[in-house]
Amino acid sequence: MDRDQCLALDAEDPLRAFRDEFVLPDGVIYLVGNSLGALPRRTAERVRRTVEDEWGRHLVGGWNHSGWYDQPLTTGDRLAPLIGAGPGQVVVGNTTSIAVFQAVAAALKLRPERRVIVSDARNFPTDHYMVQGLAGLLGGPERGYEVRDLAEGRFDDAAVVLLSEVDYRTGARQDVPAVTAAAHAAGALIVWDLCHSVGAMEVDVSAADFAVGCTYKYLNAGPGAPAFLYVNPRHQAAAENVLSGWHGHAEPFAFEPGFRPAEGVRRFAVSTPHVLSFAALEAALDIWERVPMPLVRAKSMALTALFVDLVGDRLELASPADPAARGSQVSLRHPDGYPVMRALIDHGVHGDFRAPDILRFGFAPLYIRYADVHDAATTLLEVLDKELWKDGQYATRLAVT
């Protein structure tokens, strides 16, 4: 496909108007929206309002007047449709790592006779680290708490399985329905990590017991934007939040000496929400409420397929060949991946590198065009042709400048 054909596709793209809602620096093709989404144009004013009007004028009154207190739930309800959840099922706040800790600890409490946590080695490492910390806190192997790799395929004594829907390195979609069914058949619960799927594809979270995810990738809510935690309604009455802070209390302003959990998903709120970071999430959700997710997924698959086609066999594809088996990202392998990516960034195409040899390219369908994909692939091939990194020369130049 040549550039004119790509431009024609862009002209008839039903999502094309969304690109205008983002700030995109001149001369940059930004293919890192799978790591940190671009800035929506409306965000600066929304954050300014929170700082100057809500905080500056209403001061502590902002907790009620500006809805800060309920923001973990109100933004949760706004985000819920993006993962196939309903109102009262999602709470927003803290970070994905902390949400993983809450979800896995809650699952362990719901399966008190079991002590094994199954975690997929392809999960983003912080997921592993958090369950390792939790297992260690509970006494570790001496007390039977073990973190087992999903690849062993053994769930019979597992309390909970932790699985990312999309692999952060390769972009491969895991077979979530099959793993979920197997976990449930074995009496285990399952926690889905949706960091790399929310905003990139339709998600139906209803089969999961818990789910977590971040809002700063495809959702464009900004660096360090708050995470979300989904609690399936069937667990809400029994599930415990071990990070039982006052915002999860039934009556936080009664200042009772003992923790008494709030009804519903609110009990998983921990403490004072990061209000400025929530403001940027609110601005991002103003966009997402208008986004037809089936069109996002269709365009996403078309963009990744186009990129793979244009790159051809010049680099080994680390992602699945079938677009339907990928998230919204393409990963390529190159033994000099780091200097190749540095050279590519110098030429205006921004992807990222994940050790040892993965070049990652994320395609956020709201602001990446077919022509961008064409230009990115062309530039990548040009950079490869120049072989700047040959014999480590480019790496050396980078190291000394």
Next chain:
Amino acid sequence: MDRDQCLALDAEDPLRAFRDEFVLPDGVIYLVGNSLGALPRRTAERVRRTVEDEWGRHLVGGWNHSGWYDQPLTTGDRLAPLIGAGPGQVVVGNTTSIAVFQAVAAALKLRPERRVIVSDARNFPTDHYMVQGLAGLLGGPERGYEVRDLAEGRFDDAAVVLLSEVDYRTGARQDVPAVTAAAHAAGALIVWDLCHSVGAMEVDVSAADFAVGCTYKYLNAGPGAPAFLYVNPRHQAAAENVLSGWHGHAEPFAFEPGFRPAEGVRRFAVSTPHVLSFAALEAALDIWERVPMPLVRAKSMALTALFVDLVGDRLELASPADPAARGSQVSLRHPDGYPVMRALIDHGVHGDFRAPDILRFGFAPLYIRYADVHDAATTLLEVLDKELWKDGQYATRLAVT
């Protein structure tokens, strides 16, 4: 003391210039800086810079270019002098509740032969709730994990004591040196909660094993600003962060499957910092770097003493009578405290109410003047004279409007 004398004190106040650095709404005397500090004038621009320049222009490059990645440590180092700590001893992020969980869990791991957590009933309730959640996670009383009230005065089998330096309700300073010495003599560790002391008085944290606190009260870092966690250097090599997220890893970007703690206090960083909220903290610290804390404490004591003198015996003093025994707040008791406070706020004097009968007035020395104290006390006495709340009439009126 009459109003002219107060104006004279303001004219010679060595801290008077700091008031100009804050946005304070017309017609409001804001005595809730002990709950949410006022907005510094410089903050809006600092946050705008993070949103539009750092995020908008540098996108994911902001993690390095704009120093986001190291912000938990760089802001920790900037904040450290306010609590008598040195570089490499404080990490910023998350919330006070989560920092309490980290600190108490780390202390339990350092005292594996002990299972009792002593918590002061006067601590802010979320501190209790978090240790209750932790004790419950570890198996609760069945496994010997118990949360005991400090009032029992028994530390012999305690792993850790959790103590607030200043009582959030009454403003009373606890005898931190005595409790710390007693805890240490009994072989227990101690965690200080500095939420109501940092920015209100000089703090020397060096006797504590761990300390936590928030930055949104006297430090003026904004609603939901990140919390801080101090780890005494003598524990840094051995202390474990049970919330072992990737930002506490020795090499987070090596994406290793196993958690390997970073050297020093960085291991207590958990995961992606809330960058927008950090921007407001940076702006606040720009002010605090120029603030002489002994003058803050001196003015604080003078302001609270003046308020107590002017109110006289019209209301029961819930705070200690000696200014040196208080934080920067005065608490008064009234059986109709809630409607009294509502009436007072209607008259432009903003304090807050804490059940069952406490009227709280916080005096942030950077922006509260002696004349403000005079006017606040005068208005309070006028409101009391009008007896709007008599027989519950004011309460009733509020309830129906």
